[in-house]
Amino acid sequence: MRYALTNATFYTGAAVLPDHALLLADGRIEAVLPAAALPADVPRQDARGLRVAPGLIDLQVYGGGGVLFSTHPTPATLARMEAVFRAEGTTHFVATMPTNAPELMLGALQAAYAYRSATAGTGLLGVHLEGPYISVAKKGAHQEEFIRPPDLAEIDQWLSVAPGLLRLVTMAPEVATPAAVARLRAAGVVLSAGHSAATYAEAQAGLAAGxxxxxxLFNAMSALTSREPGLVGAAYDHPTARASVIADGLHCDFAAVRISHKLMGERLFLITDAVEESPEGAYRFRRAGDRFVDEQGTLAGSALTMLQAVHNCVQHVGLPLAEALRMATLYPARVLGLDQQLGLIAPGYQACLTLFDAEFQAHGTVMHGELQWAAAAGE
Known part of the structure; x- marks a missing residue:
């Protein structure tokens, strides 16, 4: 299908373009051109004067729409999550499983593989295993009973049941082993330092090792202090390491996001860390206003959407909208090495887009060239 998307302001990731149009064909962006230059015979879709950005990408999210992947890692859970995220303007996501029983962590990968195999055009990019090789001292809301040392046999199981779908593993650098790091990196898995009490030297060594x-950033990790810069200091100091941040004003102050962006620039990207209420399983969460807590009252996850995180970066952090959008699109795409196909509005890129208004309400998405209006938009 070939058509033009018109009547919008396009945030391409490189420029802000009013009075332009996108020519879409076969699920890809064919051209970005002035609206006046559109061939007369090309069918048009009216974007209703909205803002159009690359599809938002969330690399750490646990649930939504009443389901929690941590408790029920099934294709049905993923289907529900994807439908909810799409309505919120997020086109791509990495389903996240926290430190858990071995069978549930393996089940998360099996569920992702089954869902991806059966679902055409899905935005599920894979799985993020947050743990289980983390620091007990910085476990946060993770269950201590499931924290364990790196196990090559377990890692080999992860890699074998869902080839290419283990995208990220959060591990504490001070507990990582060279063999575990090498095995995961050889498989193309992104290693992310977290839930860590690492010293600055240990964190530096981990970043240098892969x-x-x-x-x-900031949550469940060694802080930057005058005598021990910790993992936060190592992240700031490293020339290429990227860091996710939860821009909800609760997990870290908006001033901390602003300072981090000044220091890290394009290396800082947004995640939601969003969970859902759950009365069962190892991870039992309840909503407490604008956050989720566990049974001990520990902050356990956010109630953010990616579009809300973008809005917060504009309204409370003081970033330009174009940059806040890059933190939710291009920069996470770079983390996974997908920035040649996702994260920009440019010729050759996947036609996956988010349409939203000046109040940061999602009105629809384009997924592989197919425009779908959200129910909230009156469809």
């Missing part, structure tokens, strides 16, 4: 990212 850790490419840091998980939810």
């Amino acid at each position: 850790f490419g990212a840091v998980t939810h």
Whole structure:
């Protein structure tokens, strides 16, 4: 199908373009051109004067729409999550499983493989295993009973049941072994330092050894202090390591996001870390206003959407909208090495887009060229 998307302001990731149009064909972006230059015979779809950005990408999310992947890692859970995220403007996501029983962590990968195999055009990019090789001292809401040392046999199981779908593993650098790091990196898995009490030296060594990212900056990690810069200091100081941040004003102050962005620039990207209420299983969460807590009252996850995180970065952090959008699109795509097909509006890229208004309400998405209006938009 070949058509033009018109009547919008396009945030391409490189420029902000009013009075332009996108020519889409066969699920890809064919051209970005002035609206006046559109061939007269090309069918048009009216974008209703909305803002159009690359599809939002969430690399750490546990659930939504009443289901929690941590408790029920099934294709049905993933289907429900994807439908909810799509309505919120997120086109791509990495389903996340926290430190858990071995069979559930393996089951998360099996569920992702089954879902991807059966679902055409899905935005599920794979699985993020947040643990189980983490620091007990910085476990946060993770269950201590499931924390364990790196196990090559377990890692080999992960890699074998879902080839290519284990995208990220959060691990504490001070508990990582060279063999575990080598095995995961050889399989193309992104290692992210997190839930870690690492010293600055240990964190530096981990980043030098193959850790490419840091998980939810500030949360559940050694802080930057005058005598021990910790994992936060190592993330700031490293020339290429990327870091996710939860921009909800609760997991970290908006001023901390602003300072981090000044120091890290394009290396800082947004995640939601969103969970859902669950009365069963190892991870039992309840909503407490604008956050989720566990049975001990520990902050356990956010109630953010990616579009809300973008809005917060504009309204409370003070970033330009174009940059806040890159933190939710291009920069996470770079983490997974997908920035040649996702994260920009440019010729050759996948036609996966988010349509939203000036109040940051999602109105629809384009997924592989197919425009779908959200129910909230009156469809």
